[in-house]
Amino acid sequence: MTPREASQASLEFGGPLGVTAILVLLPATMFHLLLVARSGPARLLGPPTYLPGLEELWSPQALLLLFIWLGLQVALYLLPARKVAEGLELKDKSRLRYPINGFQALVLTALLVGLGVSAGLPLGALPEMLLPLAFATTLTSFIFSLLLYVKALAAPVSALAPGGNSGNPIYDFFLGRELNPRLGSFDFKYFCELRPGLIGWVFINLALLIQEAELRGSPSLAMWLVNGFQLLYVGDALWYEESVLTTMDIIHDGFGFMLVFGDLAWVPFIYSLQAQFLLYHPQPLGLPMALLICFIKAIGYYIFRGANSQKNTFRKNPSDPSVAGLQTIPTATGRQLLVSGWWGMVRHPNYLGDLIMALAWSLPCGLSYLLPYFYLLYFTALLVHREARDEQQCLRKYGRAWQEYCKRVPYRIIPYVY
Numbered sequence: 335m336t337p338r339e340a341s342q343a344s345l346e347f348g349g350p351l352g353v354t355a356i357l358v359l360l361p362a363t364m365f366h367l368l369l370v371a372r373s374g375p376a377r378l379l380g381p382p383t384y385l386p387g388l389e390e391l392w393s394p395q396a397l398l399l400l401f402i403w404l405g406l407q408v409a410l411y412l413l414p415a416r417k418v419a420e421g422l423e424l425k426d427k428s429r430l431r432y433p434i435n436g437f438q439a440l441v442l443t444a445l446l447v448g449l450g451v452s453a454g455l456p457l458g459a460l461p462e463m464l465l466p467l468a469f470a471t472t473l474t475s476f477i478f479s480l481l482l483y484v485k486a487l488a489a490p491v492s493a494l495a496p497g498g499n500s501g502n503p504i505y506d507f508f509l510g511r512e513l514n515p516r517l518g519s520f521d522f523k524y525f526c527e528l529r530p531g532l533i534g535w536v537f538i539n540l541a542l543l544i545q546e547a548e549l550r551g552s553p554s555l556a557m558w559l560v561n562g563f564q565l566l567y568v569g570d571a572l573w574y575e576e577s578v579l580t581t582m583d584i585i586h587d588g589f590g591f592m593l594v595f596g597d598l599a600w601v602p603f604i605y606s607l608q609a610q611f612l613l614y615h616p617q618p619l620g621l622p623m624a625l626l627i628c629f630i631k632a633i634g635y636y637i638f639r640g641a642n643s644q645k646n647t648f649r650k651n652p653s654d655p656s657v658a659g660l661q662t663i664p665t666a667t668g669r670q671l672l673v674s675g676w677w678g679m680v681r682h683p684n685y686l687g688d689l690i691m692a693l694a695w696s697l698p699c700g701l702s703y704l705l706p707y708f709y710l711l712y713f714t715a716l717l718v719h720r721e722a723r724d725e726q727q728c729l730r731k732y733g734r735a736w737q738e739y740c741k742r743v744p745y746r747i748i749p750y751v752y
């Protein structure tokens with residue numbers, strides 16, 4: 335089977351029709367949520383109380399701010415790294431090299447923004463710019479994905495992603511034709527996955543906290559919790575940056591509109607929805623409830639980090655003392671599957687931890703509105719779909735050994751439930 339035939343045989347997301355609908359629905363959902371979060375009733379499913387005109391969406395200043403931000407993150411990515419990591423082996427047996435300096439980029443950005451604020455940079459004004467910024471980011475994502483699609487037309491077959499090479503232009507534009515598009519040693523997918531959007535999310539949250547303090551004298555406890563929890567999540571992702579090299583996005587998915595828009599627009603503007611909601615709808619939160627929520631977050635993080643680190647350590651060095659005692663199933667590829675420890679509890683313990691953390695991010699917003707729970711609902715759907723995709727890939731990779739694993743570990747994400 336040629337790569338194109340293989341790609342056509344396993345079209346995902348409902349094929350060309352499905353991805354055309356998603357292409358329109360994703361940005362529409364994002365703008366709907368941004369508008370609803372600042373409206374009085376904050377109804378997740380109702381219409382927004384007003385529709386902005388093009389003059390409210392389009393702003394050259396927002397576009398300039400976006401390019402300054404992207405330029406800063408590119409510059410920080412290019413700084414000398416504490417380590418250069420190798421990715422997994424590619425089809426042509428080569429391995430790409432990636433700088434590990436994401437945490438350094440977060441700290442340096444914080445220092446620069448801190449300096450800027452003390453010199454009078456009005457960070458608290460950022461929430462007012464979210465709509466035009468989201469519009470500029472959406473336009474940029476469309477144009478950037480188009481450029482990536484055109485660039486991939488000249489890429490060799492060995493550089494194409496397994497999924498985004500169907501021959502249908504809309505489908506391939508959405509999924510991404512090339513697996514690891516690069517300009518010299520600059521890797522676009524790796525850069526976008528962990529830098530501008532993820533770090534941008536933290537600073538949007540901070541701006542919302544500052545504006546709340548300006549409006550109400552001090553930030554609320556709920557706003558502190560949401561900021562703290564999400565900063566921990568982003569800090570963790572950058573501290574363990576190397577582990578992103580074994581995620582499905584890096585090793586399997588092409589770099590097309592889905593990931594470009596997801597990384598650059600969806601993450602910063604949608605993942606900050608709880609903090610946006612709290613700025614416009616302050617919620618009382620007592621200390622006992624806050625402590626209970628911190629406990630839930632701690633359990634989620636313990637499972638998430640434990641599971642991800644156990645798998646990464648095992649994949650890097652199966653005889654590492656922390657994983658050497660675990661039970662395994664051998665596979666025909668020479669790799670083994672963990673069948674005890676976190677990976678013996680359910681087949682995706684890291685998703686379980688991530689979902690528990692998502693719940694802890696929404697709870698500070700109280701139980702009267704559905705809107706702050708959008709992330710939890712969307713994330714559940716994303717992970718259930720992702721789990722099914724991963725299952726198919728593992729079955730293809732490991733055959734019988736995977737079936738044996740599924741027999742020994744029957745639950746996918748939640749023990750005894752799913």
Ligand SMILES: NC(=O)C1=CN([C@@H]2O[C@H](COP(=O)(O)OP(=O)(O)OC[C@H]3O[C@@H](n4cnc5c(N)ncnc54)[C@H](OP(=O)(O)O)[C@@H]3O)[C@@H](O)[C@H]2O)C=CC1
Nearest residue numbers: 581582583642645670671672673677684685688720724728
């Ligand atoms: N916040 C967000 O928006 C999102 C967060 N995430 C998070 O990203 C993280 C990474 O997720 P993702 O890339 O989907 O997948 P995983 O990190 O779960 O990786 C799946 C891979 O792990 C390996 N694997 C599966 N079972 C075993 C086993 N028993 N023993 C050893 N290896 C095994 C297989 O690859 P192989 O055998 O080839 O190593 C499989 O393909 C998760 O924590 C997830 O929650 C993901 C999506 C969105």
Ligand SMILES: CC(C)=CCC[C@@H](C)[C@H]1CC=C2C3=C(CC[C@@]21C)[C@@]1(C)CC[C@H](O)C(C)(C)[C@@H]1CC3
Nearest residue numbers: 360527570571578581583592593595596597600601
């Ligand atoms: C609906 C839509 C726009 C889909 C695109 C999905 C993307 C938003 C997500 C796909 C996988 C992601 C990961 C993270 C962020 C969200 C996206 C890009 C991640 C960087 C978050 C931090 C984690 O610690 C992580 C590094 C494990 C994670 C990797 C996957």
